[in-house]
Amino acid sequence: MNFFIDALNYIFDPANLTGAKGILPRLGDHLYYSGLATGIAVVIGLPLGLAIGHTGRGRAFVIAISGAARALPTLGLLFFIILFTGLGLWPLVAVLAILAVPPIIAGSYAGLESVNRQTIDAARAVGMTEWQVLWRVEVPLALPLIIGGIRSAVLQVIATATIAGYVGLTGLGRFLIEGLSVRNYTLAIAGAILVAALALLVDGLLALIQLLVTPRGVSRGVTSTAPRTRTPLRRAGASL
Amino acid sequence: MVWLWQNLELVLGLALDHARLSVVPIVVSFIVSIPLGWVASQSRILRTILLTLGGVLFTIPSIALFVTLPIILGTRILDEINVVVALSIYGVAVMVRGSADAFASVSRDVIGSSTAVGFSRWGRFWSVELPLAGPVLLASIRVVSVTTVSLLSVGSLIGVTTLGYLFLDGYQRTFPTEVVIGIAFTVIIALVFDAVLVALGRLLMPYTRALPKAGRASVTRVAAEVTS
Numbered sequence: 001m002n003f004f005i006d007a008l009n010y011i012f013d014p015a016n017l018t019g020a021k022g023i024l025p026r027l028g029d030h031l032y033y034s035g036l037a038t039g040i041a042v043v044i045g046l047p048l049g050l051a052i053g054h055t056g057r058g059r060a061f062v063i064a065i066s067g068a069a070r071a072l073p074t075l076g077l078l079f080f081i082i083l084f085t086g087l088g089l090w091p092l093v094a095v096l097a098i099l100a101v102p103p104i105i106a107g108s109y110a111g112l113e114s115v116n117r118q119t120i121d122a123a124r125a126v127g128m129t130e131w132q133v134l135w136r137v138e139v140p141l142a143l144p145l146i147i148g149g150i151r152s153a154v155l156q157v158i159a160t161a162t163i164a165g166y167v168g169l170t171g172l173g174r175f176l177i178e179g180l181s182v183r184n185y186t187l188a189i190a191g192a193i194l195v196a197a198l199a200l201l202v203d204g205l206l207a208l209i210q211l212l213v214t215p216r217g218v219s220r221g222v223t224s225t226a227p228r229t230r231t232p233l234r235r236a237g238a239s240l
Numbered sequence: 241m242v243w244l245w246q247n248l249e250l251v252l253g254l255a256l257d258h259a260r261l262s263v264v265p266i267v268v269s270f271i272v273s274i275p276l277g278w279v280a281s282q283s284r285i286l287r288t289i290l291l292t293l294g295g296v297l298f299t300i301p302s303i304a305l306f307v308t309l310p311i312i313l314g315t316r317i318l319d320e321i322n323v324v325v326a327l328s329i330y331g332v333a334v335m336v337r338g339s340a341d342a343f344a345s346v347s348r349d350v351i352g353s354s355t356a357v358g359f360s361r362w363g364r365f366w367s368v369e370l371p372l373a374g375p376v377l378l379a380s381i382r383v384v385s386v387t388t389v390s391l392l393s394v395g396s397l398i399g400v401t402t403l404g405y406l407f408l409d410g411y412q413r414t415f416p417t418e419v420v421i422g423i424a425f426t427v428i429i430a431l432v433f434d435a436v437l438v439a440l441g442r443l444l445m446p447y448t449r450a451l452p453k454a455g456r457a458s459v460t461r462v463a464a465e466v467t468s
Contacts, residue, residue, distance in 0.1 A: 003311050070386045071430035073393040075404060076423040079411035083419065159301035166397070176303055180398065189311070192304030199299035 007190040021174070023194065030171035030198065033089070033164055034157045037096030041153055044097070045104030049149070052105070053112025053142070054134050062109070066102035074099055074160055078167060087168040092161075099160055100153035107149015111142030140215050147210040151203060158199045162191075172198065243417050251406070255425045258403045262389045262429065264324050269331025269384045274377070276332070277339020278365070281346075290336055297333040302326060302391050306398045323395040323402075330391065331384045338380025342373035375448050378441040382434055389430040393422070403429075 010016055017023050052058050074095055081091040115138050123137040139146070165173030175191025178184070244251060280287040305326040315321055346369050354368040396404025403422045410418030441448070 076407040
């Protein structure tokens with residue numbers, strides 16, 4: 001356990017906070033790469049997911065593509081791109097965005113599909129246009145799942161942005177890499193703790209946003225679990 | 241391609257290692273998640289606790305976990321077991337949610353009826369709940385399988401022999417072919433595992449083919465939510 005205590009000491013030592021190899025500038029870089037990649041992934045994934053969820057078309061295609069993208073090892077892909085483009089920010093951002101797009105698409109179309117069909121029909125019946133149905137009914141009701149998708153994308157991006165340290169960039173991954181290369185495990189573990197803490201913090205923030213944007217009356221449990229039969233037996237069955 | 245033939249032994253050896261190291265985490269995730277998922281489907285509080293715990297575990301970056309596990313487990317840093325344990329933790333973290341949804345998707349009416357015809361709690365679990373939860377369980381284990389195979393290549397960064405070695409070596413030698421072959425073999429292993437899981441699903445759950453359209457749609461929907 002000494003490694004952990006040493007690592008925590010390293011993190012909380014003010015001397016390690018700033019400077020060229022300090023925690024704060026690397027934290028800033030880590031957030032910058034992650035934010036950029038997530039932003040691009042949202043711009044690509046959200047419209048696609050909403051289009052699929054609203055029209056109900058192309059779902060099988062997207063499930064197949066998402067599955068294939070998941071199988072692609074991010075590290076290999078990054079090295080491959082860099083061998084052609086050279087080192088730089090954009091290969092990393094591109095690879096992270098590729099990682100983030102599938103969960104965002106899946107979250108947004110699953111969100112729209114979880115909206116009760118009768119609610120949508122009712123919205124059409126009172127004269128809403130398709131655009132209004134999408135933005136005033138479907139998206140608000142689907143928001144918890146849409147943000148859920150973005151949440152898991154962000155989580156993966158922050159965790160994976162660690163590899164930036166291997167390709168000439170910085171970020172919190174540098175601590176891990178520098179530590180491992182000189183067998184300074186205190187430093188490596190400090191890096192590990194920092195990345196995990198950042199991921200947890202950002203995930204907590206997004207969870208909070210998820211709660212805040214959920215329309216009153218739409219509890220997460222109702223939209224995120226499979227459909228159940230709502231008969232008196234349900235209660236009876238549960239108590240048996 | 242010439243490079244592949246010349247180094248076929250190396251590539252196939254790495255692929256075998258990769259496949260071997262992937263199998264344990266996938267099996268462990270499946271076995272551990274089923275009781276956890278069933279428990280989570282029984283009570284809202286337990287569900288929240290287990291899913292939150294799974295979410296927290298999943299936030300730990302893989303390299304970070306590979307590095308810290310030896311200290312917790314008392315193993316050597318280059319031990320294969322670290323990677324296997326780390327990937328099992330991820331697998332369970334991912335699968336618990338799917339497993340909880342799988343058992344929650346079993347209709348209460350069916351459970352009520354099976355109790356009415358005299359199933360014990362234990363018998364009901366094995367003969368009614370597990371088979372009906374099967375399709376969603378299959379969907380989640382497929383996600384775990386793909387993720388495990390893909391994440392395992394990161395293990396090469398800490399010196400475990402996997403296909404990730406080809407990425408590092410190819411990158412250091414500025415030799416894209418080697419990287420591409422590494423990616424291709426990783427994807428092939430993921431596809432083979434997926435095909436095996438689907439085949440096992442067909443074999444063990446012949447009844448899913450008789451599922452009405454609506455039932456199948458709900459399975460894909462839940463699967464999509466699990467993967468998101």
